[in-house]
Amino acid sequence: MAILDATESDFDEVIQSEKTVLVDFWAVWCPPCKRLSPILKELDEELEDFNVAKVNVDEHPELASRFGVMSMPTLIVFQDGQPVKKAVGFRHKEALTELIAR
Template sequence: MATIDITEATFDQTITENGIVFVDFWADWCGPCRQFAPVYSATSEKHPDVVFAKVDTDANQGLAAAANITSIPTLMAFRDKVLVFSQPGALPAAAFAELVDAVKGIDMAAVHAEIAAQDAAAVDSAE
């Protein structure tokens, strides 16, 4: 699958409607962003079961602010609507391939159980 461009209007829908979504926050003027773009695109072609989205931070400043983007490129990965990875900086192809495989391998039942336990603990401490 080729990469898709997403905006403030389509971000939530993209995360909600897809099991695994990688999001590359970038800008035209950013050298490391331009270097990472071919790696991101090539990886997207190898994983048709994963959505690879791009957010132009200049055109979507509100979304970049809401996502706390302070450095670009920043790469995020969502699995079942849960943010499972967020890191600034461009990755080499081999490291990015390993990351995609790692996100695919996450035991989401365990992640959801941990989130539920944290939510329950927060409710208990608030009472």
């Protein structure tokens, strides 16, 4: 499945998936976010039991505020629409796989 660009209007629908959803809160000006992007794309293509969504914090500051996002990138794992795990900063592929699996 393709990585979703979530907005205020569809965010709640995106996280209400039957699958686990990993949401990447990112910004265009953030170098670690740029390094993380291809890793998320790889994971999205390799693993079928979860979805990846991205939220541009400059375009959607209300969502960043709603989930207490202060630093980029911030990754939040949602299950049944609820945040269950949070990681701040760049993560390698193995660490992301572990974050999703736990």
